[in-house]
Amino acid sequence: SAVISQKPSRDICQRGTSLTIQCQVDSQVTMMFWYRQQPGQSLTLIATANQGSEATYESGFVIDKFPISRPNLTFSTLTVSNMSPEDSSIYLCSVEGSGTDGYTFGSGTRLTVV
Amino acid sequence: EDQVTQSPEALRLQEGESSSLNCSYTVSGLRGLFWYRQDPGKGPEFLFTLYSAGEEKEKERLKATLTKKESFLHITAPKPEDSATYLCAASGGSNYKLTFGKGTLLTVNP
Numbered sequence: 001s002a003v004i005s006q007k008p009s010r011d012i013c014q015r016g017t018s019l020t021i022q023c024q025v026d027s028q029v030t031m032m033f034w035y036r037q038q039p040g041q042s043l044t045l046i047a048t049a050n051q052g053s054e055a056t057y058e059s060g061f062v063i064d065k066f067p068i069s070r071p072n073l074t075f076s077t078l079t080v081s082n083m084s085p086e087d088s089s090i091y092l093c094s095v096e097g098s099g100t101d102g103y104t105f106g107s108g109t110r111l112t113v114v
Numbered sequence: 115e116d117q118v119t120q121s122p123e124a125l126r127l128q129e130g131e132s133s134s135l136n137c138s139y140t141v142s143g144l145r146g147l148f149w150y151r152q153d154p155g156k157g158p159e160f161l162f163t164l165y166s167a168g169e170e171k172e173k174e175r176l177k178a179t180l181t182k183k184e185s186f187l188h189i190t191a192p193k194p195e196d197s198a199t200y201l202c203a204a205s206g207g208s209n210y211k212l213t214f215g216k217g218t219l220l221t222v223n224p
């Protein structure tokens with residue numbers, strides 16, 4: 001299965017600023033997924049990123065708040081813009097596994113907004 | 115709208131005390147039912163994918179089963195290192211999106 005490197009692993013940010021999270025995959029993948037895991041909550045899909053096209057956002061998430069880049073088949077970034085304390089969460093990237101493997105997840109970025 | 119509900123929210127077992135975790139799902143055209151393990155500060159680690167009712171998969175002390183409405187994760191003779199949050203997720207139809215439950219926090223005491 002694919003190996004995902006995600007960084008930063010954690011950050012503490014001031015409200016009103018932006019943070020860009022990077023995900024690097026060790027193989028080429030068509031789709032990459034970005035999730036948010038709020039404290040005590042389940043993982044929620046933010047958007048699906050395909051290389052060469054605009055990301056597809058889920059209900060409740062907008063491009064201005066969570067712009068995504070997908071410059072090639074192994075890399076993607078998620079930016080959390082104009083942050084507020086409500087954005088404090090774990091953000092995870094994921095790719096679909098091969099064969100019968102399930103989706104693989106990065107180790108996550110724990111974001112705290114103060 | 116796809117929904118996944120896990121129970122119980124938390125489960126505390128003694129080492130060697132077998133039990134089961136439940137995952138109820140409402141998904142149109144199930145493509146796959148997934149089980150993950152998540153340790154604190156880490157991303158979810160893939161355990162199993164189940165595709166059709168009646169399917170079962172095993173890995174060490176874990177066994178996952180699937181019916182048309184729910185999935186169970188059976189833990190046989192658990193050890194303290196099995197302590198983690200276990201997540202269930204489902205994908206349906208032509209959508210690759212995973213819908214997750216809130217998870218079951220399992221604690222196994224020595």
